[in-house]
Amino acid sequence: xxxxxxxxxxxxxxxxxxxxxxxxxxxxxxxxxxxxxxxxxxxxxxxxxxxxxxxxxxxxxxxxxxxxxxxxxxxxxxxxxxxxxxxxxxxxxxxxxxxxxxxxxxxxxxxxxxxxxxxxxxxxxxxxxxxxxxxxxxxxxxxxxxxxxxxxxxxxxxxxxxxxxxxxxxxxxxxxxxxxxxxxxxxxxxxxxxxxxxxxxxxxxxxxxxxxxxxxxxxxxxxxxxxxxxxxxxxxxxxxxxxxxxxxxxxxxxxxxxxxxxxxxxxxxxxxxxxxxxxxxxxxxxxxxxxxxxxxxxxxxxxxxxxxxxxxxxxxxxxxxxxxxxxxxxxxxxxxxxxxxxxxxxxxxxxxxxxxxxxxxxxxxxxxxxxxxxxxxxxxxxxxxxxx
Amino acid sequence: xxxxxxxxxxxxxxxxxxxxxxxxxxxxxxxxxxxxxxxxxxxxxxxxxxxxxxxxxxxxxxxxxxxxxxxxxxxxxxxxxxxxxxxxxxxxxxxxxxxxxxxxxxxxxxxxxxxxxxxxxxxxxxxxxxxxxxxxxxxxxxxxxxxxxxxxxxxxxxxxxxxxxxxxxxxxxxxxxxxxxxxxxxxxxxxxx
Numbered sequence: 195x196x197x198x199x200x201x202x203x204x205x206x207x208x209x210x211x212x213x214x215x216x217x218x219x220x221x222x223x224x225x226x227x228x229x230x231x232x233x234x235x236x237x238x239x240x241x242x243x244x245x246x247x248x249x250x251x252x253x254x255x256x257x258x259x260x261x262x263x264x265x266x267x268x269x270x271x272x273x274x275x276x277x278x279x280x281x282x283x284x285x286x287x288x289x290x291x292x293x294x295x296x297x298x299x300x301x302x303x304x305x306x307x308x309x310x311x312x313x314x315x316x317x318x319x320x321x322x323x324x325x326x327x328x329x330x331x332x333x334x335x336x337x338x339x340x341x342x343x344x345x346x347x348x349x350x351x352x353x354x355x356x357x358x359x360x361x362x363x364x365x366x367x368x369x370x371x372x373x374x375x376x377x378x379x380x381x382x383x384x385x386x387x388x389x390x391x392x393x394x395x396x397x398x399x400x401x402x403x404x405x406x407x408x409x410x411x412x413x414x415x416x417x418x419x420x421x422x423x424x425x426x427x428x429x430x431x432x433x434x435x436x437x438x439x440x441x442x443x444x445x446x447x448x449x450x451x452x453x454x455x456x457x458x459x460x461x462x463x464x465x466x467x468x469x470x471x472x473x474x475x476x477x478x479x480x481x482x483x484x485x486x487x488x489x490x491x492x493x494x495x496x497x498x499x500x501x502x503x504x505x506x507x508x509x510x511x512x513x514x515x516x517x518x519x520x521x522x523x524x525x526x527x528x529x530x531x532x533x534x535x536x537x538x539x540x541x542x543x544x545x546x547x548x549x550x551x552x553x554x555x556x557x558x559x560x561x562x563x564x565x566x567x568x569x570x571x572x573x574x575x576x577x578x579x580x581x582x
Numbered sequence: 583x584x585x586x587x588x589x590x591x592x593x594x595x596x597x598x599x600x601x602x603x604x605x606x607x608x609x610x611x612x613x614x615x616x617x618x619x620x621x622x623x624x625x626x627x628x629x630x631x632x633x634x635x636x637x638x639x640x641x642x643x644x645x646x647x648x649x650x651x652x653x654x655x656x657x658x659x660x661x662x663x664x665x666x667x668x669x670x671x672x673x674x675x676x677x678x679x680x681x682x683x684x685x686x687x688x689x690x691x692x693x694x695x696x697x698x699x700x701x702x703x704x705x706x707x708x709x710x711x712x713x714x715x716x717x718x719x720x721x722x723x724x725x726x727x728x729x730x731x732x733x734x735x736x737x738x739x740x741x742x743x744x745x746x747x748x749x750x751x752x753x754x755x756x757x758x759x760x761x762x763x764x765x766x767x768x769x770x771x772x773x774x775x
Contacts, residue, residue, distance in 0.1 A: 517638070536645060537655045540625070543601070549634050550646045566631045573639040 197253030197270045197277065199226050199263060203293060204330055210288075210323055213494075216313040220302045223327050224286040224293030225249045228269065229277035231333070237580045238333045239280045240324060241265065242341035242348035245416070245488050246480060248292035251284030252277070267563055274572035279580065280337060285327055287320045289487040297483035298399060308483075310396020315487060317344070317495045321351045325359070337580055338362035339514075342560035343527060344488070347495045350535065353512035354497055360514045362578060364571065367524055367560035369531035370505050370538070371496035376526065379419055380489040383412035387482045396483050405482045410473030412485055417472050422523035422556035426465065433464040505534060506541035515545040517574045519567060521559040522552045547574070585615040587755025588693065588768055592667060595691055595748075595772060596620060600662035603686060605649055605679070606669030609633050610642035617642070624661065650674045656686040666692045671726040681742055684775050689747065696751060696762070696769040698731035703764075716767040732762050732769035739773055748772040 202225055209219040226249050231238060241251045243264070252269035255261045269275045269282055286294040289312060297312035304311075328336070339360050341349040346368025353363045372380070387393060390408030394401045418426075434454070454462065461467045501507040516539055520532035529550050539546040549570045553559040559567070585593065589612045596602060599621045604613050607626025610633070616622035625643040628634050637644035647655070650673055664687030670676050671694045683690035695716050696702075705712035711721040719726065730738075732751060739746055751758035751766020758766040 533655065540645075540655060540660070541657060543623075545643055546625070546645070547634075547638055547643050548645045548647075549631075549638070551631075566635070569635050570638050573635060577639060577641045 196259070197228060197266075198256055199228065199250060199253035201226055201249065201255075201293065204327060206323075206326060206330075210319070210326070212313055212319045213316045214314050218288065218295065218313060218315075221288060221295035221323075222293075223288070223295075223323060225327060226251060226253075226263075226284045227331075228252050228282045228284075229271075229280055231281040231331075232580070232582055234581050235333055236335065236337060236582075237280050238328070238331075238336050239275060239282045239338045239340060240328070240336050240352070241269065241275075241282060241284050242320075242324070242339065242345035243284065243287065244341070244343040244345045245492070246476070247345075248290065249284040249286035249294075250292070252282065265561065267561075268568070268571065274568055275340070275575055280575070283328075283331070283333075285324050287315070287488075288323050289315045289484055289491075291479075291481035291484040296481065297396070297487065298481055307397075307399050309399055310483060312483060312487065314490055314494075316491050317347050317351050318355060320491070321348055321355050324348070324352075325356055328359075334359065336360050336362075337578060338364060338575070340364035340366070341368070342366040343368055343557065344492055344495075346527075347492070350512075351495070351497065353514040353516075354508070357511050357513045362517070362574075363512075363514045364517045364519075364574065365532070365535065366519045367521055367527045367532075367557055368518075368535075369527045370498060370535050372492055373531075377493050379415060379526075380493055383415050384486050384489060386411035386415070387485060390482075393482060396486075398482065404477070406477040409477040409480060409482055409485065410470070413473045413476035413480075414469040417469060419526045420557040422525070422554060424523065425555050430463070430465040430468060435461050435464050435467040438464055505538040509535070509538040509544070510542050512539070512542070512544060516547070517570070518546065518548045519560070519570065520548075520550050521556070521564075521567075522550060523554055524557045524559060526557040585611050588752050589615065589667065591752050591755060591757060592665070592691060592693055592770065593620065595770075596622060596663050596665075598622075600624075601660075602663045602665060603627065603656065603661040604665040604667070605653075605683065606666065606672070607633070607637065607642070607644065610637035610640050610644060612665070612667065613637075613642045614640050649679060652678065653682040653686050658685055659688055661687045662689065663687055664690045666690065666694075668694060670694045671728045671730070673728065676728045677738065677742065680738065680744070680773075684744055684773050688774065690744075690773040691770070692735065692773065693752070693768055693770045694730070694735070695726065696732045696766055697729050698733060698763045699753075699767045700764050714767070732766065735769060735771055739771060744773045744775065746771060747774055 205222045209217040247264040250263045252263040297308045301308045339349045339352045346365040349363045387408035390405035392403035393405040498505040498508040520529040536548045551567045553564045602624035604626040664683045702712035749771045751762025752768040753766045
């Protein structure tokens with residue numbers, strides 16, 4: 195039976211101090227929960243989302259059979275993170291555009307829409323906000339915190355900010371910080387948005403515009419980096435778009451696949467068509483200021499920074515048990531970066547397991563159904579003891 | 583799965599409460615046994631997906647790593663004991679791994695099939711590579727790419743400047759101290775820097 199998800203929200207009046215020195219007050223967090231909290235309140239698992247996801251982690255909304263949560267293959271009754279055993283919480287992060295307070299909401303100090311004035315939020319700020327939600331839900335200790343990519347950074351940060359509130363951390367396809375190349379990709383995406391004439395310095399809401407061109411390009415760049423070269427070649431190769439269209443209409447003879455258009459601006463290759471489609475789709479629903487905020491949060495995350503770059507010192511605070519997973523063809527968050535976290539945990543004699551999955555799908559693999567990956571996560575949760 | 587007779591005999595060489603690194607830990611049975619019976623802590627290193635999964639299933643810490651890429655993830659003397667049970671013979675750089683074992687561990691315990699065990703000698707005398715319970719593979723499909731004897735490992739340890747604390751054979755799950763190079767299917771060395 196399909197799990198039915200119900201979005202909820204909780205408002206917080208007290209100001210949340212942010213790492214930047216600014217603060218947020220009168221904010222709202224959107225969240226969903228699945229399964230039930232046991233009497234000992236010992237079976238809660240927090241699932242943290244990455245760049246373009248939300249609190250809608252699992253299940254579907256009533257009457258909307260196609261509205262599966264972004265990690266529905268992983269979470270639900272009988273699934274690897276089994277909601278028959280665990281009480282699972284998904285939270286939408288501050289600054290996002292899926293319900294929690296973000297740049298498109300009204301700033302209580304000015305009565306104006308935040309827009310570009312929404313304060314810069316960090317992974318640490320998100321974790322603080324998540325902790326306040328758990329306080330409100332009466333949950334002192336998490337059985338586990340879990341996330342992939344940027345979500346993995348939040349899981350890692352939980353073990354450092356609230357070490358006594360986390361028993362297990364599952365850090366998947368993540369990194370202890372971004373490399374220069376990674377920041378570079380983020381910066382290209384941000385420049386695409388900021389230089390779109392429809393952006394209006396981030397106050398485009400008042401102008402009734404949406405910087406869609408910038409968002410499209412940002413998404414195209416992002417999408418390239420989430421896939422592997424192999425998968426892209428296998429999926430699209432050098433196929434020409436119109437030949438593919440002709441084939442679909444059964445008029446293959448009308449178009450010789452060797453005929454180029456000899457145009458610099460028309461869509462020629464199938465990969466171009468795919469990227470434009472992804473970009474168009476994304477620009478319809480994603481907020482430009484949110485994209486800037488979230489990529490910045492990625493850039494800023496660096497728990498070793500306060501320890502002179504020494505990750506082993508930084509992770510000394512963590513007491514949770516860890517499971518790390520990486521994927522061999524993930525070049526955005528490569529296995530090397532996960533191994534850095536593993537090494538820092540080993541240096542601190544922490545309990546850690548690490549699975550390096552030889553998957554072909556690049557960074558996106560963490561959202562897919564590789565049986566080795568899924569089994570490791572399932573086994574980890576199955577062997578996790580939860581007191582009644 | 584329970585621990586093999588060889589595993590049981592080797593477990594007794596590991597001090598109670600030791601911090602253990604098990605190189606090529608398989609399904610994690612030995613580590614689980616050491617944890618349960620001797621209060622040991624530590625990690626297994628394993629390359630095979632199925633074995634990694636088995637370790638996670640039994641709650642044994644496992645790091646998925648190719649040992650041929652070395653142990654750079656581990657600091658000097660960061661473990662009381664480093665186990666290398668039936669692993670050495672599968673490694674391309676067996677010599678490097680022997681040195682790494684005693685760099686990372688205060689003590690290294692190495693066990694591997696002894697090719698000088700008399701049934702193997704007989705087989706070779708008859709002109710055929712041995713196929714036994716201990717060495718169940720044919721010459722063309724064996725994962726054992728380093729074929730050595732109890733005596734050979736002693737020489738290699740010496741050449742690497744390692745001290746042999748103890749060495750013996752294991753045959754039928756029993757320690758074999760008399761003429762192990764001839765009478766034992768498994769060779770065991772306890773080494774230190």
